[in-house]
Amino acid sequence: MGATPGRLGAARSAGRERSARAGREVDGRWRARFRDGDPDAVRVVYRAYGALVYAVAFRVLGDRGLSEEATQQTFLRAWRAARDFDTSRELGPWVATIARRVAIDLYRREAIRATRPLDTVALDDPALHVQPTTDAVVDVWEVRRAIATLSAEQQEVIRLQHFDGLAQDEIAARLGVPAGTVKSRSFRAHRRLALELGHLHDGRPPRAVASCKRHSVER
CATH class of the missing domain: 1.10.10.10 (Winged helix-like DNA-binding domain superfamily/Winged helix DNA-binding domain)
Structure with a gap:
C-alpha cells in the first residue's frame, strides 16, 4: 500500500529535521576531530552529509552509479583537505562544494549529458533519501x-x-x-x-x- 501525500510530507519533514540536528552536531562537536583525521569523526560527517553529497552529485550527473562514485571521491578529497579546514566554518557547505567539483569532473570525464540543470538541491529532493553505504566510504x-x-x-x-x-x-x-x-x-x-x-x-x-x-x- 502506498503512502499518502500527508505521510510522505511528514516523513520528509522528519528526515530534514534529523539531518539538521546531525549537521549541528557535526558543526558543534566534531569539526576539530574531523580536521585531525579521527575515523569516528569521518563516520559522523558521512552520516550527516552523505545524502546531501549524493544529491548534489545526482543533480549534475543524473546517474546513480556515477553519483555513488562521486560521493566516495568527495569524502576522500575532503579527508585529504581536512588539515586545511577552518573549524570556524560549517562543514556542510564545504563538503557540498567539494561534491559539486567532483561531480563536474566526473561529468566531463564521462562526457555524458546531465539530466537536470546545475542548480541548488531542494530539501525535499528524492535523491536526498538515497545514500550509499557508510562502511564502503569509511573503509576506503x-x-x-x-x-x-x-x-x-x-x-x-x-x-x-x-x-x-x-x-x-x-x-x-x-x-x-x-x-x-x-x-x-x-x-x-x-x-x-x-x-x-x-x-x-x-x-x-x-x-x-x-x-x-x-x-x-x-x-
Missing part, C-alpha cells in the same frame, strides 16, 4: 589513511601488489631491486597495515586494501 578512507603511514618504498610495493596485481618477482623486476628486498618491504608494510586496520574485515589488511581498489580510489 581508513585504508588510504593507513597506507599514508607507510614509507614511500612500502607504499610503492603495496600499490604494485594490490592495485596493479603484480607478483613479488614482477615487482622486483619493475623496481630493479632484489626479490628479497620486495619481500621484506611487503612484510613490514602488511605488519603496519595489520596494526592500523585490525578493526576492518576481520583484521586482514589485504582484504581491506582490496576494498580500497574496488571503490574507485584515486591514485
